[in-house]
Amino acid sequence: MNKIIYSLTLFFLLSLVFMNSHAVTEKVLYSVRIEAKNKFERTKIMNLGIALDGIGENYVESVITKEELHNLKEISSPFEILNLDSFTLDFPPKDARYHNYQELIDALKGLHEEYPELTELKSIGKSVNGTDIWVLKIGSQEENLKPGIVFMGGHHAREHLSIEVPFYLATYLLSQSQTPKIKTLLESRDIWIIPVVNPDGTEYDIENGKYKLWRKNRTHNEDGSFGVDLNRNYGYQWGREGSSQFPRSETYRGPEAFSEPETRTIRDFVISHPHIKVLISYHTFSELILYPWGYTYDSIQNQTDLSIFENMAGAMSKMTGYKAEQSSDLYLVSGDTTDWAYGERGIYAFTFELSPKSMGGGGFYPGDIIDKTVDDNIEAALYAIERAGHVGLSLYLH
Numbered sequence: 001m002n003k004i005i006y007s008l009t010l011f012f013l014l015s016l017v018f019m020n021s022h023a024v025t026e027k028v029l030y031s032v033r034i035e036a037k038n039k040f041e042r043t044k045i046m047n048l049g050i051a052l053d054g055i056g057e058n059y060v061e062s063v064i065t066k067e068e069l070h071n072l073k074e075i076s077s078p079f080e081i082l083n084l085d086s087f088t089l090d091f092p093p094k095d096a097r098y099h100n101y102q103e104l105i106d107a108l109k110g111l112h113e114e115y116p117e118l119t120e121l122k123s124i125g126k127s128v129n130g131t132d133i134w135v136l137k138i139g140s141q142e143e144n145l146k147p148g149i150v151f152m153g154g155h156h157a158r159e160h161l162s163i164e165v166p167f168y169l170a171t172y173l174l175s176q177s178q179t180p181k182i183k184t185l186l187e188s189r190d191i192w193i194i195p196v197v198n199p200d201g202t203e204y205d206i207e208n209g210k211y212k213l214w215r216k217n218r219t220h221n222e223d224g225s226f227g228v229d230l231n232r233n234y235g236y237q238w239g240r241e242g243s244s245q246f247p248r249s250e251t252y253r254g255p256e257a258f259s260e261p262e263t264r265t266i267r268d269f270v271i272s273h274p275h276i277k278v279l280i281s282y283h284t285f286s287e288l289i290l291y292p293w294g295y296t297y298d299s300i301q302n303q304t305d306l307s308i309f310e311n312m313a314g315a316m317s318k319m320t321g322y323k324a325e326q327s328s329d330l331y332l333v334s335g336d337t338t339d340w341a342y343g344e345r346g347i348y349a350f351t352f353e354l355s356p357k358s359m360g361g362g363g364f365y366p367g368d369i370i371d372k373t374v375d376d377n378i379e380a381a382l383y384a385i386e387r388a389g390h391v392g393l394s395l396y397l398h
């Protein structure tokens with residue numbers, strides 16, 4: 001079987017070099033499905049420095065460079081190359097509903113103008129290229145004394161759907177603000193929405209009307225390459241397994257913890273709002289709900305916290321249909337948002353891997369599944385907002 005896959009691989013290697021108008025970047029990229037049966041095998045692959053994008057029962061999927069393809073051959077896991085041409089690489093009219101940066105900011109401003117009493121819109125920092133990172137606060141505008149929750153999207157550039165979900169959550173909350181349920185929530189919670197943490201990367205990914213499958217931010221690294229993986233750059237147990245020290249890697253963690261202005265912006269925002277109890281960081285894809293730890297296979301030691309995480313993830317799993325599990329049950333990852341938010345700040349922090357379920361469903365570019373994905377996630381978001389008022393400050397705080 002391995003031999004068959006290998007010869008198939010060689011065949012595809014020759015035929016899949018992108019020389020046509022569908023070239024995704026100046027680099028040649030391969031979409032691969034790699035056999036991996038458990039978290040240890042997945043971590044072994046992750047430790048090659050490639051980003052694992054889709055997770056199946058017995059395999060993982062990734063988009064990798066030629067160099068990474070060579071590294072992959074060094075380990076024993078069988079793999080096959082999928083046909084990247086089956087994905088939409090152009091920025092097609094059917095994806096017109098996705099917001100580019102300017103459209104997103106205009107839409108946020110529109111919401112603020114329509115609901116001035118219920119919203120506050122401000123820039124909380126700048127990206128490496130000097131682009132503003134915006135937060136929309138929803139709730140009655142008294143001082144920040146109410147239990148808080150923050151929703152974030154767009155850490156990873158190509159995960160455009162992760163920007164739409166928090167944006168449309170804001171739209172939903174405001175359009176429903178007179179219904180008894182939402183009115184109560186808005187009066188009793190502070191809700192912050194940061195739809196795009198990585199605006200440079202996101203814009204780069206759609207520049208020139210072509211998707212580039214870009215993941216990282218746009219830092220110019222010392223070796224001439226671009227980008228740090230923002231979800232490996234947070235400063236809790238930074239630099240361990242599940243992140244790469246090599247700048248060219250898709251999971252490059254940066255030269256030090258919080259080396260990137262984008263992660264520093266989120267760090268400073270969270271620290272300056274100590275009433276934040278719950279954090280949801282949207283990513284795509286795989287339909288999963290993940291909670292700490294990512295950096296170790298060990299579970300959270302504090303039993304009260306562990307049961308809160310398990311209960312919340314379990315409840316949200318039922319609402320979304322997504323699978324809930326500890327982050328490292330997938331594979332080890334260090335320096336991510338949720339480990340830091342919980343480890344340093346005692347916040348109940350979850351990573352949502354939104355739709356689709358796999359590369360086969362469109363991977364990072366699934367087309368317009370915005371409404372369905374938003375619908376799938378509203379109830380869980382409302383639940384998390386509600387729960388933010390009932391979870392005490394974590395005993396883990398130190």
Ligand SMILES: [Zn+2]
Pocket residue numbers: 155156159231283284
């Ligand atoms: Zn992501």
